[in-house]
Amino acid sequence: MSTVDQLVARTLGITEDRLTADLAYQSVREWDSLGHVALMVALEQEYGVEVDDDLMLELRTLGAVRAFADGLSDSTATAGSTAPATRTAAGIPDAPMPGGTVHRGLEGVTFDQSAVTLIDGAEGTLEYRGYSIHDLAEHASFEEVAHLLVYGHLPDAAALEVFTKQLRAARALPAPVLDLVRSLAHAHPMEALRTCVSALGAFGPRRVAGADESYTEAREAGIELIARIPMIVAAHHAFRSGREPLWPREDAGHAEAFLTVLLGEEPTPAAVRVIDKGFVVHADHGSNASAFTARVAIGCRADMTAALTAAIAAFSGSVHGGAAERVIGLVDEVGAPENAEAHVAALQSRGEPVMGFGHRIYRTEDPRVRHLRASVVELSEERGDRTGLDILDAVAAAMRPWQRHGVAANVDLYAGLSYRLLGLADDLAVALFVVGRAPGWVAQALEQHANNVLIRPLLTYAGPRGLAYPEGAAR
Numbered sequence: 001m002s003t004v005d006q007l008v009a010r011t012l013g014i015t016e017d018r019l020t021a022d023l024a025y026q027s028v029r030e031w032d033s034l035g036h037v038a039l040m041v042a043l044e045q046e047y048g049v050e051v052d053d054d055l056m057l058e059l060r061t062l063g064a065v066r067a068f069a070d071g072l073s074d075s076t077a078t079a080g081s082t083a084p085a086t087r088t089a090a091g092i093p094d095a096p097m098p099g100g101t102v103h104r105g106l107e108g109v110t111f112d113q114s115a116v117t118l119i120d121g122a123e124g125t126l127e128y129r130g131y132s133i134h135d136l137a138e139h140a141s142f143e144e145v146a147h148l149l150v151y152g153h154l155p156d157a158a159a160l161e162v163f164t165k166q167l168r169a170a171r172a173l174p175a176p177v178l179d180l181v182r183s184l185a186h187a188h189p190m191e192a193l194r195t196c197v198s199a200l201g202a203f204g205p206r207r208v209a210g211a212d213e214s215y216t217e218a219r220e221a222g223i224e225l226i227a228r229i230p231m232i233v234a235a236h237h238a239f240r241s242g243r244e245p246l247w248p249r250e251d252a253g254h255a256e257a258f259l260t261v262l263l264g265e266e267p268t269p270a271a272v273r274v275i276d277k278g279f280v281v282h283a284d285h286g287s288n289a290s291a292f293t294a295r296v297a298i299g300c301r302a303d304m305t306a307a308l309t310a311a312i313a314a315f316s317g318s319v320h321g322g323a324a325e326r327v328i329g330l331v332d333e334v335g336a337p338e339n340a341e342a343h344v345a346a347l348q349s350r351g352e353p354v355m356g357f358g359h360r361i362y363r364t365e366d367p368r369v370r371h372l373r374a375s376v377v378e379l380s381e382e383r384g385d386r387t388g389l390d391i392l393d394a395v396a397a398a399m400r401p402w403q404r405h406g407v408a409a410n411v412d413l414y415a416g417l418s419y420r421l422l423g424l425a426d427d428l429a430v431a432l433f434v435v436g437r438a439p440g441w442v443a444q445a446l447e448q449h450a451n452n453v454l455i456r457p458l459l460t461y462a463g464p465r466g467l468a469y470p471e472g473a474a475r
Helices: 003-012 033-047 053-058 062-071 133-139 142-151 157-169 175-183 189-203 215-240 254-263 269-282 289-299 304-315 323-334 337-349 369-383 387-398 412-421 426-450
Strands: 117-120 125-128
Touching: 003 033, 003 062, 033 062, 125 133, 125 142, 133 142, 133 269, 133 369, 142 157, 142 215, 142 254, 142 269, 142 426, 157 215, 175 189, 175 215, 189 215, 189 304, 189 426, 215 254, 215 304, 215 426, 254 269, 269 369, 269 412, 269 426, 289 304, 289 426, 304 426, 323 337, 323 387, 323 412, 323 426, 337 387, 369 387, 369 412, 387 412, 412 426
Parallel strands: none
Antiparallel strands: 117 125
16 A cells, blocks of 8 residues: 555555545445544544645545645655645545435535524634624523523513413423323433324314324424423433422423423522533524524424424434533543543544544534633632543643634533533433424524425445346245
8 A cells, every 4th residue: 555545544444455546535334424534543643734624625536635645746745744734635536326416414514594593613603693603601590591492582471471380381291192102211311302292282272083183283392392302302311210200380481391300309590500501502503404404304394393303213212412421431431621632633544533523514613612711710710629520621722723624622521521410311312402403493493494305315326236126036
């Protein structure tokens, strides 16, 4: 193998036989977004150059990487040089794809317009219906944000009262569903949540056979789900903890009601503030995998409960919402702030991601991070223990060189630690994320419903053709 081929194989953790002409970004599992950044860093270190954003976008095939390495001048390739690369891979074609360009993972494909959430990955901007996440996180309650997402505008006092009463009235779970929650006490919180949300669909209003759910029916079902999803999560935790759920006061707010059932006691004001802010910053994030899944279901004219069940199933995956649960383990693995740099170096040497860093959209720090870190600071100071916070801050410092390539702290980094500081089980991290995300899924599904179209992408066939059926084949 050439030097550059050895570098590619080593960095991606693949064998020599996989270095084929069609090897490209997203063509194999190992060459994902984090793998691509790792490859760019490896090229910089090997050849003593600086790979800028434009070049990073061009070096997306093995052919382009080979041509780039072959064409480097002696002065650029001198060890220790940090001059930006002057030669780019422009004009080097991607590996040919039968039937036209293939956008693996639908990357870069815009499939519709939306008025729900604005994300500017380059600037690190996040807005819900025009309102900055920073203003909403500091000043708005979860109920206000849920109303904003579902109805399209912030509520006045009267509208907020009506909406809040609607959420409170919908909290009670149908008895058979509560029995199902109890029977799943042995299951992971996300498994129980997916199963029980699906079961809620069997206890909704009966429609005329063959009739699709109307927009108004979908919205009302969505509001019920926003209210009931936290009760499922909390009741499941109560049952697996060996106790009956302590149902909240009728006038309890959304975050307070959730924590009351979850903890089996009335929560402190600080705990309510932390959870409420967490729900706000998690409430929506554009066309992520789970929201897209909900839209696909609605595009098929499935109902709202089916759409959110599908979204929960997608969200449970380890590279989507499931990552939140894995990040908290980082604190235990590092152990102390002074170990952070060596731990990060060890993960990178093995081609493994550092959990809590990197995002498909953001090229800078995730704008939600500052609010979750502020919650961790508040809870750490309240408890007189900054160990976890200092560890994560040290890991963030060790990851700073990667930030230039867009691998910065994401929303998961501090979320799990905030829940641990509240005394919650680590495996609740993803389910708590879902509780916050429910209004966004509902808003995305409603937007799809309002101007619906069947979402049906294509696949480029790359298998054999025209095979003859063998005589005497088993029947």
